[in-house]
Amino acid sequence: MLETEVVLSEIHIDSDNVPIADDPLQASHASQAVRSRFRFNVPDKYVSEAADTLTLDEDGDIVVSRPDSTESYVIIDHFLATPLKSVGLxxxxxxxxxxxxxxxEGDGVLGGKVVLELGGGIGLCSMMAAMFADTVYCTDRGDDVLYLCRKNIDQNDHLYDEDSKRKVRVRELDWTKEDPFVAGNGPWSWTSTDRGSIDKTDIIIAADVVYDNSLTDSFVGTLERLVKCSDQVVYVALERRVNFTLEDLDAASPAHCHFLGHLARLQENGWAVQRMDTEFPRGFRYTRDEYLELWKLSWPYASMKLEKVTPSCSSAT
Structure with missing residues:
Protein backbone atom coordinates (compact mmCIF):
# COMPACT_ATOMS: atom_id res chain seq x y z
CA MET A 1 0.00 0.00 0.00
CA LEU A 2 1.33 3.45 -0.97
CA GLU A 3 1.74 6.17 1.67
CA THR A 4 -0.53 8.42 -0.39
CA GLU A 5 -3.35 5.86 -0.52
CA VAL A 6 -6.34 6.96 1.55
CA VAL A 7 -7.76 4.66 4.25
CA LEU A 8 -10.72 4.95 6.62
CA SER A 9 -11.11 3.09 9.90
CA GLU A 10 -14.37 1.15 10.09
CA ILE A 11 -14.77 2.54 13.60
CA HIS A 12 -15.72 5.90 12.10
CA ILE A 13 -18.28 4.62 9.59
CA ASP A 14 -21.13 4.46 12.11
CA SER A 15 -19.80 6.98 14.64
CA ASP A 16 -21.60 10.22 15.47
CA ASN A 17 -18.96 12.29 13.67
CA VAL A 18 -19.62 16.01 14.23
CA PRO A 19 -17.62 18.35 11.94
CA ILE A 20 -15.32 20.71 13.85
CA ALA A 21 -15.52 24.30 12.65
CA ASP A 22 -12.26 26.22 12.27
CA ASP A 23 -10.04 23.34 13.36
CA PRO A 24 -6.41 24.58 13.15
CA LEU A 25 -5.28 21.34 11.48
CA GLN A 26 -7.97 21.35 8.80
CA ALA A 27 -6.02 23.48 6.33
CA SER A 28 -3.22 20.90 6.10
CA HIS A 29 -5.48 17.86 5.66
CA ALA A 30 -7.87 16.96 2.85
CA SER A 31 -10.22 14.94 5.06
CA GLN A 32 -12.72 16.37 7.53
CA ALA A 33 -11.80 17.07 11.16
CA VAL A 34 -14.59 15.69 13.34
CA ARG A 35 -15.50 15.06 16.98
CA SER A 36 -16.89 11.71 18.11
CA ARG A 37 -18.25 10.47 21.42
CA PHE A 38 -17.23 6.92 22.31
CA ARG A 39 -19.25 5.26 25.08
CA PHE A 40 -17.64 2.67 27.32
CA ASN A 41 -18.53 0.77 30.47
CA VAL A 42 -16.44 1.35 33.57
CA PRO A 43 -15.91 -1.89 35.56
CA ASP A 44 -18.09 -1.82 38.68
CA LYS A 45 -15.10 -1.92 41.02
CA TYR A 46 -13.87 1.42 39.59
CA VAL A 47 -17.17 3.29 39.46
CA SER A 48 -16.78 6.75 40.98
CA GLU A 49 -16.58 10.19 39.46
CA ALA A 50 -15.07 8.50 36.39
CA ALA A 51 -18.59 7.35 35.53
CA ASP A 52 -19.59 10.84 34.41
CA THR A 53 -21.56 11.13 31.20
CA LEU A 54 -21.02 13.73 28.52
CA THR A 55 -23.19 15.72 26.18
CA LEU A 56 -22.28 18.46 23.72
CA ASP A 57 -23.96 21.85 23.60
CA GLU A 58 -24.82 23.60 20.33
CA ASP A 59 -21.28 24.98 20.09
CA GLY A 60 -19.73 21.54 20.43
CA ASP A 61 -18.47 22.17 23.97
CA ILE A 62 -18.58 19.46 26.60
CA VAL A 63 -21.34 19.52 29.22
CA VAL A 64 -20.61 17.28 32.19
CA SER A 65 -23.26 15.59 34.32
CA ARG A 66 -22.80 13.05 37.09
CA PRO A 67 -25.53 10.41 37.18
CA ASP A 68 -25.01 7.25 39.16
CA SER A 69 -24.00 5.03 36.23
CA THR A 70 -21.27 2.62 35.14
CA GLU A 71 -21.29 4.12 31.64
CA SER A 72 -18.88 6.86 30.67
CA TYR A 73 -17.78 8.68 27.54
CA VAL A 74 -14.59 9.82 25.93
CA ILE A 75 -14.66 12.68 23.43
CA ILE A 76 -12.19 12.22 20.57
CA ASP A 77 -11.27 14.77 17.93
CA HIS A 78 -9.93 12.98 14.86
CA PHE A 79 -9.94 12.94 11.08
CA LEU A 80 -11.83 10.73 8.70
CA ALA A 81 -10.10 9.10 5.70
CA THR A 82 -6.36 9.85 5.77
CA PRO A 83 -3.26 8.82 3.82
CA LEU A 84 -1.42 5.83 5.27
CA LYS A 85 1.28 8.11 6.68
CA SER A 86 -1.37 9.89 8.79
CA VAL A 87 -3.36 6.94 10.16
CA GLY A 88 -2.51 8.10 13.68
CA LEU A 89 -5.17 10.79 13.21
CA GLU A 105 -7.14 -4.92 34.50
CA GLY A 106 -7.07 -1.44 36.03
CA ASP A 107 -5.07 -1.04 39.22
CA GLY A 108 -4.03 -4.69 39.16
CA VAL A 109 -1.71 -4.11 36.20
CA LEU A 110 -1.32 -0.33 36.06
CA GLY A 111 -1.50 0.85 39.67
CA GLY A 112 1.61 2.84 40.62
CA LYS A 113 3.27 2.13 37.26
CA VAL A 114 5.07 4.26 34.68
CA VAL A 115 3.51 3.57 31.27
CA LEU A 116 4.98 4.42 27.87
CA GLU A 117 2.75 4.26 24.80
CA LEU A 118 4.44 3.96 21.40
CA GLY A 119 2.49 5.23 18.40
CA GLY A 120 -0.18 6.72 20.66
CA GLY A 121 -2.00 8.58 17.88
CA ILE A 122 -5.02 10.48 19.16
CA GLY A 123 -4.32 9.34 22.73
CA LEU A 124 -7.18 6.96 23.58
CA CYS A 125 -5.12 4.16 25.16
CA SER A 126 -2.98 6.58 27.14
CA MET A 127 -6.13 8.20 28.52
CA MET A 128 -7.43 4.82 29.67
CA ALA A 129 -4.05 3.93 31.21
CA ALA A 130 -3.88 7.26 33.06
CA MET A 131 -7.04 6.38 34.98
CA PHE A 132 -4.91 3.93 36.97
CA ALA A 133 -1.17 4.44 36.31
CA ASP A 134 1.19 6.76 38.16
CA THR A 135 2.67 8.38 35.03
CA VAL A 136 1.85 7.94 31.32
CA TYR A 137 3.93 9.04 28.35
CA CYS A 138 1.93 9.17 25.12
CA THR A 139 4.36 9.30 22.21
CA ASP A 140 4.16 9.57 18.45
CA ARG A 141 5.82 11.46 15.60
CA GLY A 142 4.72 14.74 14.00
CA ASP A 143 3.24 18.00 15.28
CA ASP A 144 -0.31 17.36 14.03
CA VAL A 145 -0.86 14.03 15.75
CA LEU A 146 0.83 15.21 18.96
CA TYR A 147 -1.29 18.38 19.02
CA LEU A 148 -4.45 16.33 18.54
CA CYS A 149 -3.38 13.91 21.27
CA ARG A 150 -2.81 16.73 23.76
CA LYS A 151 -6.15 18.33 22.81
CA ASN A 152 -8.04 15.08 23.39
CA ILE A 153 -6.43 14.53 26.77
CA ASP A 154 -7.24 18.08 27.87
CA GLN A 155 -10.90 17.88 26.81
CA ASN A 156 -11.56 14.69 28.78
CA ASP A 157 -11.05 16.09 32.27
CA HIS A 158 -14.04 14.10 33.49
CA LEU A 159 -11.93 10.92 33.40
CA TYR A 160 -9.44 12.13 35.98
CA ASP A 161 -8.90 14.13 39.07
CA GLU A 162 -6.52 17.08 38.69
CA ASP A 163 -3.47 15.04 39.70
CA SER A 164 -4.23 12.33 37.15
CA LYS A 165 -4.50 14.83 34.30
CA ARG A 166 -0.95 16.00 34.91
CA LYS A 167 0.27 12.41 34.73
CA VAL A 168 -0.23 12.25 30.94
CA ARG A 169 2.76 13.70 29.13
CA VAL A 170 2.75 13.98 25.34
CA ARG A 171 6.17 13.59 23.77
CA GLU A 172 7.64 13.01 20.32
CA LEU A 173 9.36 9.66 19.84
CA ASP A 174 10.68 8.66 16.42
CA TRP A 175 11.37 4.91 16.23
CA THR A 176 13.72 5.40 13.29
CA LYS A 177 16.21 7.40 15.36
CA GLU A 178 19.01 5.71 17.26
CA ASP A 179 18.31 7.93 20.28
CA PRO A 180 14.61 8.85 20.15
CA PHE A 181 14.75 10.78 23.44
CA VAL A 182 16.74 13.81 22.25
CA ALA A 183 16.12 16.83 24.46
CA GLY A 184 14.91 20.11 22.97
CA ASN A 185 12.89 23.26 23.54
CA GLY A 186 9.72 22.33 21.65
CA PRO A 187 6.37 21.48 23.27
CA TRP A 188 6.89 17.75 22.63
CA SER A 189 10.56 17.57 23.63
CA TRP A 190 11.98 15.33 26.33
CA THR A 191 13.23 16.84 29.58
CA SER A 192 15.82 15.52 31.98
CA THR A 193 12.96 14.59 34.33
CA ASP A 194 11.34 12.62 31.53
CA ARG A 195 14.52 10.69 30.90
CA GLY A 196 14.68 9.70 34.54
CA SER A 197 11.08 8.45 34.42
CA ILE A 198 11.56 6.58 31.14
CA ASP A 199 14.45 4.65 32.66
CA LYS A 200 11.90 3.40 35.22
CA THR A 201 9.23 2.41 32.68
CA ASP A 202 7.22 -0.57 33.91
CA ILE A 203 4.80 -1.09 31.01
CA ILE A 204 5.01 -0.32 27.30
CA ILE A 205 1.79 -0.35 25.28
CA ALA A 206 1.10 -0.03 21.56
CA ALA A 207 -1.93 -0.47 19.33
CA ASP A 208 -2.38 -0.60 15.56
CA VAL A 209 1.31 -0.17 14.77
CA VAL A 210 1.66 -3.24 12.51
CA TYR A 211 0.84 -2.24 8.94
CA ASP A 212 4.14 -1.24 7.29
CA ASN A 213 7.13 -3.59 7.39
CA SER A 214 9.79 -0.91 7.69
CA LEU A 215 7.93 0.76 10.55
CA THR A 216 7.44 -2.63 12.20
CA ASP A 217 11.21 -3.16 12.01
CA SER A 218 11.78 0.20 13.70
CA PHE A 219 9.07 -0.48 16.29
CA VAL A 220 10.56 -3.82 17.35
CA GLY A 221 14.05 -2.31 17.35
CA THR A 222 12.80 0.38 19.71
CA LEU A 223 11.35 -2.27 22.02
CA GLU A 224 14.69 -4.05 22.10
CA ARG A 225 16.41 -0.81 23.14
CA LEU A 226 13.82 0.06 25.79
CA VAL A 227 13.22 -3.27 27.53
CA LYS A 228 16.16 -3.86 29.83
CA CYS A 229 14.91 -5.95 32.75
CA SER A 230 12.52 -8.77 33.57
CA ASP A 231 10.08 -6.48 35.40
CA GLN A 232 9.13 -4.64 32.22
CA VAL A 233 6.12 -5.82 30.19
CA VAL A 234 4.98 -4.92 26.67
CA TYR A 235 1.38 -5.18 25.41
CA VAL A 236 0.77 -4.90 21.66
CA ALA A 237 -2.75 -4.89 20.21
CA LEU A 238 -3.32 -5.26 16.48
CA GLU A 239 -5.84 -6.17 13.83
CA ARG A 240 -4.67 -8.80 11.36
CA ARG A 241 -5.54 -7.46 7.92
CA VAL A 242 -6.16 -10.04 5.21
CA ASN A 243 -5.67 -9.11 1.56
CA PHE A 244 -5.51 -11.02 -1.72
CA THR A 245 -1.96 -10.84 -3.06
CA LEU A 246 -0.73 -11.58 -6.57
CA GLU A 247 2.48 -12.96 -5.08
CA ASP A 248 0.65 -15.67 -3.14
CA LEU A 249 -2.44 -15.89 -5.37
CA ASP A 250 -4.30 -16.25 -2.10
CA ALA A 251 -5.57 -14.25 0.85
CA ALA A 252 -2.67 -13.39 3.13
CA SER A 253 -1.61 -11.05 5.93
CA PRO A 254 1.91 -9.99 4.95
CA ALA A 255 2.28 -7.24 7.58
CA HIS A 256 1.10 -9.62 10.31
CA CYS A 257 3.40 -12.35 9.03
CA HIS A 258 6.34 -9.94 9.15
CA PHE A 259 5.53 -9.07 12.76
CA LEU A 260 5.28 -12.74 13.72
CA GLY A 261 8.73 -13.22 12.25
CA HIS A 262 10.06 -10.63 14.69
CA LEU A 263 8.23 -12.31 17.59
CA ALA A 264 9.78 -15.66 16.68
CA ARG A 265 13.23 -14.06 16.63
CA LEU A 266 12.65 -12.36 19.99
CA GLN A 267 11.53 -15.67 21.47
CA GLU A 268 14.67 -17.38 20.18
CA ASN A 269 16.70 -14.61 21.85
CA GLY A 270 15.14 -15.24 25.25
CA TRP A 271 12.01 -13.11 25.29
CA ALA A 272 8.74 -14.44 26.66
CA VAL A 273 6.15 -14.04 23.90
CA GLN A 274 2.51 -14.83 24.55
CA ARG A 275 -0.69 -14.28 22.57
CA MET A 276 -3.24 -13.38 25.22
CA ASP A 277 -6.83 -14.47 25.63
CA THR A 278 -9.13 -11.61 24.59
CA GLU A 279 -12.22 -12.80 26.46
CA PHE A 280 -11.99 -9.93 28.96
CA PRO A 281 -15.06 -7.64 29.23
CA ARG A 282 -15.87 -5.47 26.23
CA GLY A 283 -16.30 -1.90 27.42
CA PHE A 284 -16.30 -0.05 24.10
CA ARG A 285 -18.79 -0.64 21.28
CA TYR A 286 -17.13 -2.50 18.42
CA THR A 287 -17.00 -5.96 16.88
CA ARG A 288 -14.33 -8.11 18.53
CA ASP A 289 -13.44 -10.90 16.12
CA GLU A 290 -10.65 -13.43 15.52
CA TYR A 291 -8.61 -10.86 13.62
CA LEU A 292 -7.98 -8.81 16.75
CA GLU A 293 -4.94 -9.92 18.74
CA LEU A 294 -3.23 -8.90 21.97
CA TRP A 295 0.39 -9.91 22.57
CA LYS A 296 2.39 -9.79 25.80
CA LEU A 297 6.18 -9.58 25.61
CA SER A 298 8.78 -9.56 28.36
CA TRP A 299 12.46 -10.20 28.94
CA PRO A 300 14.15 -12.49 29.89
CA TYR A 301 12.41 -15.76 29.16
CA ALA A 302 10.30 -16.83 32.10
CA SER A 303 10.24 -20.36 33.44
CA MET A 304 6.67 -20.92 32.20
CA LYS A 305 6.20 -22.90 29.00
CA LEU A 306 4.73 -20.80 26.20
CA GLU A 307 3.57 -21.82 22.77
CA LYS A 308 6.24 -21.26 20.15
CA VAL A 309 5.50 -18.47 17.69
CA THR A 310 5.53 -19.73 14.11
CA PRO A 311 5.36 -17.10 11.35
CA SER A 312 2.71 -17.78 8.73
CA CYS A 313 1.34 -15.67 5.88
CA SER A 314 -1.78 -17.81 5.59
CA SER A 315 -5.08 -16.03 6.17
CA ALA A 316 -6.15 -18.97 8.31
CA THR A 317 -3.64 -18.22 11.08
Missing part, protein backbone atom coordinates in the same frame (compact mmCIF):
# COMPACT_ATOMS: atom_id res chain seq x y z
CA UNK A 90 -7.90 8.12 13.32
CA UNK A 91 -9.16 5.58 15.87
CA UNK A 92 -8.60 1.90 15.00
CA UNK A 93 -10.00 -1.32 16.46
CA UNK A 94 -6.74 -2.41 18.08
CA UNK A 95 -6.86 0.72 20.26
CA UNK A 96 -10.35 -0.24 21.45
CA UNK A 97 -9.17 -3.77 22.27
CA UNK A 98 -6.18 -2.48 24.22
CA UNK A 99 -8.37 0.10 25.98
CA UNK A 100 -10.75 -2.67 27.04
CA UNK A 101 -7.82 -4.66 28.42
CA UNK A 102 -6.51 -1.68 30.38
CA UNK A 103 -9.97 -0.97 31.80
CA UNK A 104 -10.53 -4.60 32.78
Missing amino acids: QVWKGALLLSDFLLS
Whole structure:
Protein backbone atom coordinates (compact mmCIF):
# COMPACT_ATOMS: atom_id res chain seq x y z
CA MET A 1 0.00 0.00 0.00
CA LEU A 2 1.33 3.45 -0.97
CA GLU A 3 1.74 6.17 1.67
CA THR A 4 -0.53 8.42 -0.39
CA GLU A 5 -3.35 5.86 -0.52
CA VAL A 6 -6.34 6.96 1.55
CA VAL A 7 -7.76 4.66 4.25
CA LEU A 8 -10.72 4.95 6.62
CA SER A 9 -11.11 3.09 9.90
CA GLU A 10 -14.37 1.15 10.09
CA ILE A 11 -14.77 2.54 13.60
CA HIS A 12 -15.72 5.90 12.10
CA ILE A 13 -18.28 4.62 9.59
CA ASP A 14 -21.13 4.46 12.11
CA SER A 15 -19.80 6.98 14.64
CA ASP A 16 -21.60 10.22 15.47
CA ASN A 17 -18.96 12.29 13.67
CA VAL A 18 -19.62 16.01 14.23
CA PRO A 19 -17.62 18.35 11.94
CA ILE A 20 -15.32 20.71 13.85
CA ALA A 21 -15.52 24.30 12.65
CA ASP A 22 -12.26 26.22 12.27
CA ASP A 23 -10.04 23.34 13.36
CA PRO A 24 -6.41 24.58 13.15
CA LEU A 25 -5.28 21.34 11.48
CA GLN A 26 -7.97 21.35 8.80
CA ALA A 27 -6.02 23.48 6.33
CA SER A 28 -3.22 20.90 6.10
CA HIS A 29 -5.48 17.86 5.66
CA ALA A 30 -7.87 16.96 2.85
CA SER A 31 -10.22 14.94 5.06
CA GLN A 32 -12.72 16.37 7.53
CA ALA A 33 -11.80 17.07 11.16
CA VAL A 34 -14.59 15.69 13.34
CA ARG A 35 -15.50 15.06 16.98
CA SER A 36 -16.89 11.71 18.11
CA ARG A 37 -18.25 10.47 21.42
CA PHE A 38 -17.23 6.92 22.31
CA ARG A 39 -19.25 5.26 25.08
CA PHE A 40 -17.64 2.67 27.32
CA ASN A 41 -18.53 0.77 30.47
CA VAL A 42 -16.44 1.35 33.57
CA PRO A 43 -15.91 -1.89 35.56
CA ASP A 44 -18.09 -1.82 38.68
CA LYS A 45 -15.10 -1.92 41.02
CA TYR A 46 -13.87 1.42 39.59
CA VAL A 47 -17.17 3.29 39.46
CA SER A 48 -16.78 6.75 40.98
CA GLU A 49 -16.58 10.19 39.46
CA ALA A 50 -15.07 8.50 36.39
CA ALA A 51 -18.59 7.35 35.53
CA ASP A 52 -19.59 10.84 34.41
CA THR A 53 -21.56 11.13 31.20
CA LEU A 54 -21.02 13.73 28.52
CA THR A 55 -23.19 15.72 26.18
CA LEU A 56 -22.28 18.46 23.72
CA ASP A 57 -23.96 21.85 23.60
CA GLU A 58 -24.82 23.60 20.33
CA ASP A 59 -21.28 24.98 20.09
CA GLY A 60 -19.73 21.54 20.43
CA ASP A 61 -18.47 22.17 23.97
CA ILE A 62 -18.58 19.46 26.60
CA VAL A 63 -21.34 19.52 29.22
CA VAL A 64 -20.61 17.28 32.19
CA SER A 65 -23.26 15.59 34.32
CA ARG A 66 -22.80 13.05 37.09
CA PRO A 67 -25.53 10.41 37.18
CA ASP A 68 -25.01 7.25 39.16
CA SER A 69 -24.00 5.03 36.23
CA THR A 70 -21.27 2.62 35.14
CA GLU A 71 -21.29 4.12 31.64
CA SER A 72 -18.88 6.86 30.67
CA TYR A 73 -17.78 8.68 27.54
CA VAL A 74 -14.59 9.82 25.93
CA ILE A 75 -14.66 12.68 23.43
CA ILE A 76 -12.19 12.22 20.57
CA ASP A 77 -11.27 14.77 17.93
CA HIS A 78 -9.93 12.98 14.86
CA PHE A 79 -9.94 12.94 11.08
CA LEU A 80 -11.83 10.73 8.70
CA ALA A 81 -10.10 9.10 5.70
CA THR A 82 -6.36 9.85 5.77
CA PRO A 83 -3.26 8.82 3.82
CA LEU A 84 -1.42 5.83 5.27
CA LYS A 85 1.28 8.11 6.68
CA SER A 86 -1.37 9.89 8.79
CA VAL A 87 -3.36 6.94 10.16
CA GLY A 88 -2.51 8.10 13.68
CA LEU A 89 -5.17 10.79 13.21
CA GLN A 90 -7.90 8.12 13.32
CA VAL A 91 -9.16 5.58 15.87
CA TRP A 92 -8.60 1.90 15.00
CA LYS A 93 -10.00 -1.32 16.46
CA GLY A 94 -6.74 -2.41 18.08
CA ALA A 95 -6.86 0.72 20.26
CA LEU A 96 -10.35 -0.24 21.45
CA LEU A 97 -9.17 -3.77 22.27
CA LEU A 98 -6.18 -2.48 24.22
CA SER A 99 -8.37 0.10 25.98
CA ASP A 100 -10.75 -2.67 27.04
CA PHE A 101 -7.82 -4.66 28.42
CA LEU A 102 -6.51 -1.68 30.38
CA LEU A 103 -9.97 -0.97 31.80
CA SER A 104 -10.53 -4.60 32.78
CA GLU A 105 -7.14 -4.92 34.50
CA GLY A 106 -7.07 -1.44 36.03
CA ASP A 107 -5.07 -1.04 39.22
CA GLY A 108 -4.03 -4.69 39.16
CA VAL A 109 -1.71 -4.11 36.20
CA LEU A 110 -1.32 -0.33 36.06
CA GLY A 111 -1.50 0.85 39.67
CA GLY A 112 1.61 2.84 40.62
CA LYS A 113 3.27 2.13 37.26
CA VAL A 114 5.07 4.26 34.68
CA VAL A 115 3.51 3.57 31.27
CA LEU A 116 4.98 4.42 27.87
CA GLU A 117 2.75 4.26 24.80
CA LEU A 118 4.44 3.96 21.40
CA GLY A 119 2.49 5.23 18.40
CA GLY A 120 -0.18 6.72 20.66
CA GLY A 121 -2.00 8.58 17.88
CA ILE A 122 -5.02 10.48 19.16
CA GLY A 123 -4.32 9.34 22.73
CA LEU A 124 -7.18 6.96 23.58
CA CYS A 125 -5.12 4.16 25.16
CA SER A 126 -2.98 6.58 27.14
CA MET A 127 -6.13 8.20 28.52
CA MET A 128 -7.43 4.82 29.67
CA ALA A 129 -4.05 3.93 31.21
CA ALA A 130 -3.88 7.26 33.06
CA MET A 131 -7.04 6.38 34.98
CA PHE A 132 -4.91 3.93 36.97
CA ALA A 133 -1.17 4.44 36.31
CA ASP A 134 1.19 6.76 38.16
CA THR A 135 2.67 8.38 35.03
CA VAL A 136 1.85 7.94 31.32
CA TYR A 137 3.93 9.04 28.35
CA CYS A 138 1.93 9.17 25.12
CA THR A 139 4.36 9.30 22.21
CA ASP A 140 4.16 9.57 18.45
CA ARG A 141 5.82 11.46 15.60
CA GLY A 142 4.72 14.74 14.00
CA ASP A 143 3.24 18.00 15.28
CA ASP A 144 -0.31 17.36 14.03
CA VAL A 145 -0.86 14.03 15.75
CA LEU A 146 0.83 15.21 18.96
CA TYR A 147 -1.29 18.38 19.02
CA LEU A 148 -4.45 16.33 18.54
CA CYS A 149 -3.38 13.91 21.27
CA ARG A 150 -2.81 16.73 23.76
CA LYS A 151 -6.15 18.33 22.81
CA ASN A 152 -8.04 15.08 23.39
CA ILE A 153 -6.43 14.53 26.77
CA ASP A 154 -7.24 18.08 27.87
CA GLN A 155 -10.90 17.88 26.81
CA ASN A 156 -11.56 14.69 28.78
CA ASP A 157 -11.05 16.09 32.27
CA HIS A 158 -14.04 14.10 33.49
CA LEU A 159 -11.93 10.92 33.40
CA TYR A 160 -9.44 12.13 35.98
CA ASP A 161 -8.90 14.13 39.07
CA GLU A 162 -6.52 17.08 38.69
CA ASP A 163 -3.47 15.04 39.70
CA SER A 164 -4.23 12.33 37.15
CA LYS A 165 -4.50 14.83 34.30
CA ARG A 166 -0.95 16.00 34.91
CA LYS A 167 0.27 12.41 34.73
CA VAL A 168 -0.23 12.25 30.94
CA ARG A 169 2.76 13.70 29.13
CA VAL A 170 2.75 13.98 25.34
CA ARG A 171 6.17 13.59 23.77
CA GLU A 172 7.64 13.01 20.32
CA LEU A 173 9.36 9.66 19.84
CA ASP A 174 10.68 8.66 16.42
CA TRP A 175 11.37 4.91 16.23
CA THR A 176 13.72 5.40 13.29
CA LYS A 177 16.21 7.40 15.36
CA GLU A 178 19.01 5.71 17.26
CA ASP A 179 18.31 7.93 20.28
CA PRO A 180 14.61 8.85 20.15
CA PHE A 181 14.75 10.78 23.44
CA VAL A 182 16.74 13.81 22.25
CA ALA A 183 16.12 16.83 24.46
CA GLY A 184 14.91 20.11 22.97
CA ASN A 185 12.89 23.26 23.54
CA GLY A 186 9.72 22.33 21.65
CA PRO A 187 6.37 21.48 23.27
CA TRP A 188 6.89 17.75 22.63
CA SER A 189 10.56 17.57 23.63
CA TRP A 190 11.98 15.33 26.33
CA THR A 191 13.23 16.84 29.58
CA SER A 192 15.82 15.52 31.98
CA THR A 193 12.96 14.59 34.33
CA ASP A 194 11.34 12.62 31.53
CA ARG A 195 14.52 10.69 30.90
CA GLY A 196 14.68 9.70 34.54
CA SER A 197 11.08 8.45 34.42
CA ILE A 198 11.56 6.58 31.14
CA ASP A 199 14.45 4.65 32.66
CA LYS A 200 11.90 3.40 35.22
CA THR A 201 9.23 2.41 32.68
CA ASP A 202 7.22 -0.57 33.91
CA ILE A 203 4.80 -1.09 31.01
CA ILE A 204 5.01 -0.32 27.30
CA ILE A 205 1.79 -0.35 25.28
CA ALA A 206 1.10 -0.03 21.56
CA ALA A 207 -1.93 -0.47 19.33
CA ASP A 208 -2.38 -0.60 15.56
CA VAL A 209 1.31 -0.17 14.77
CA VAL A 210 1.66 -3.24 12.51
CA TYR A 211 0.84 -2.24 8.94
CA ASP A 212 4.14 -1.24 7.29
CA ASN A 213 7.13 -3.59 7.39
CA SER A 214 9.79 -0.91 7.69
CA LEU A 215 7.93 0.76 10.55
CA THR A 216 7.44 -2.63 12.20
CA ASP A 217 11.21 -3.16 12.01
CA SER A 218 11.78 0.20 13.70
CA PHE A 219 9.07 -0.48 16.29
CA VAL A 220 10.56 -3.82 17.35
CA GLY A 221 14.05 -2.31 17.35
CA THR A 222 12.80 0.38 19.71
CA LEU A 223 11.35 -2.27 22.02
CA GLU A 224 14.69 -4.05 22.10
CA ARG A 225 16.41 -0.81 23.14
CA LEU A 226 13.82 0.06 25.79
CA VAL A 227 13.22 -3.27 27.53
CA LYS A 228 16.16 -3.86 29.83
CA CYS A 229 14.91 -5.95 32.75
CA SER A 230 12.52 -8.77 33.57
CA ASP A 231 10.08 -6.48 35.40
CA GLN A 232 9.13 -4.64 32.22
CA VAL A 233 6.12 -5.82 30.19
CA VAL A 234 4.98 -4.92 26.67
CA TYR A 235 1.38 -5.18 25.41
CA VAL A 236 0.77 -4.90 21.66
CA ALA A 237 -2.75 -4.89 20.21
CA LEU A 238 -3.32 -5.26 16.48
CA GLU A 239 -5.84 -6.17 13.83
CA ARG A 240 -4.67 -8.80 11.36
CA ARG A 241 -5.54 -7.46 7.92
CA VAL A 242 -6.16 -10.04 5.21
CA ASN A 243 -5.67 -9.11 1.56
CA PHE A 244 -5.51 -11.02 -1.72
CA THR A 245 -1.96 -10.84 -3.06
CA LEU A 246 -0.73 -11.58 -6.57
CA GLU A 247 2.48 -12.96 -5.08
CA ASP A 248 0.65 -15.67 -3.14
CA LEU A 249 -2.44 -15.89 -5.37
CA ASP A 250 -4.30 -16.25 -2.10
CA ALA A 251 -5.57 -14.25 0.85
CA ALA A 252 -2.67 -13.39 3.13
CA SER A 253 -1.61 -11.05 5.93
CA PRO A 254 1.91 -9.99 4.95
CA ALA A 255 2.28 -7.24 7.58
CA HIS A 256 1.10 -9.62 10.31
CA CYS A 257 3.40 -12.35 9.03
CA HIS A 258 6.34 -9.94 9.15
CA PHE A 259 5.53 -9.07 12.76
CA LEU A 260 5.28 -12.74 13.72
CA GLY A 261 8.73 -13.22 12.25
CA HIS A 262 10.06 -10.63 14.69
CA LEU A 263 8.23 -12.31 17.59
CA ALA A 264 9.78 -15.66 16.68
CA ARG A 265 13.23 -14.06 16.63
CA LEU A 266 12.65 -12.36 19.99
CA GLN A 267 11.53 -15.67 21.47
CA GLU A 268 14.67 -17.38 20.18
CA ASN A 269 16.70 -14.61 21.85
CA GLY A 270 15.14 -15.24 25.25
CA TRP A 271 12.01 -13.11 25.29
CA ALA A 272 8.74 -14.44 26.66
CA VAL A 273 6.15 -14.04 23.90
CA GLN A 274 2.51 -14.83 24.55
CA ARG A 275 -0.69 -14.28 22.57
CA MET A 276 -3.24 -13.38 25.22
CA ASP A 277 -6.83 -14.47 25.63
CA THR A 278 -9.13 -11.61 24.59
CA GLU A 279 -12.22 -12.80 26.46
CA PHE A 280 -11.99 -9.93 28.96
CA PRO A 281 -15.06 -7.64 29.23
CA ARG A 282 -15.87 -5.47 26.23
CA GLY A 283 -16.30 -1.90 27.42
CA PHE A 284 -16.30 -0.05 24.10
CA ARG A 285 -18.79 -0.64 21.28
CA TYR A 286 -17.13 -2.50 18.42
CA THR A 287 -17.00 -5.96 16.88
CA ARG A 288 -14.33 -8.11 18.53
CA ASP A 289 -13.44 -10.90 16.12
CA GLU A 290 -10.65 -13.43 15.52
CA TYR A 291 -8.61 -10.86 13.62
CA LEU A 292 -7.98 -8.81 16.75
CA GLU A 293 -4.94 -9.92 18.74
CA LEU A 294 -3.23 -8.90 21.97
CA TRP A 295 0.39 -9.91 22.57
CA LYS A 296 2.39 -9.79 25.80
CA LEU A 297 6.18 -9.58 25.61
CA SER A 298 8.78 -9.56 28.36
CA TRP A 299 12.46 -10.20 28.94
CA PRO A 300 14.15 -12.49 29.89
CA TYR A 301 12.41 -15.76 29.16
CA ALA A 302 10.30 -16.83 32.10
CA SER A 303 10.24 -20.36 33.44
CA MET A 304 6.67 -20.92 32.20
CA LYS A 305 6.20 -22.90 29.00
CA LEU A 306 4.73 -20.80 26.20
CA GLU A 307 3.57 -21.82 22.77
CA LYS A 308 6.24 -21.26 20.15
CA VAL A 309 5.50 -18.47 17.69
CA THR A 310 5.53 -19.73 14.11
CA PRO A 311 5.36 -17.10 11.35
CA SER A 312 2.71 -17.78 8.73
CA CYS A 313 1.34 -15.67 5.88
CA SER A 314 -1.78 -17.81 5.59
CA SER A 315 -5.08 -16.03 6.17
CA ALA A 316 -6.15 -18.97 8.31
CA THR A 317 -3.64 -18.22 11.08
